Amino acid sequence: MPDETDSPLTELAAMAVQNHELYTAYVHAGFTETQAMQLLIAIVTASLGGGQ
Numbered sequence: 712m713p714d715e716t717d718s719p720l721t722e723l724a725a726m727a728v729q730n731h732e733l734y735t736a737y738v739h740a741g742f743t744e745t746q747a748m749q750l751l752i753a754i755v756t757a758s759l760g761g762g763q
Contacts, residue, residue: 730751730755733751733754734747734748734751737750
């Protein structure tokens with residue numbers, strides 16, 4: 712019997728949820744929607760090894 716339980720979310724879907732939560736937190740913190748998206752894009756780009 713595997714140690715992992717079946718999750719209704721795939722790893723990709725879970726990352727999408729986290730990114731949406733981060734975006735929403737930026738907007739709630741006072742950033743504009745455009746600024747929040749730019750911050751999220753910068754974080755995702757950096758995590759993929761880009762933006763160097």
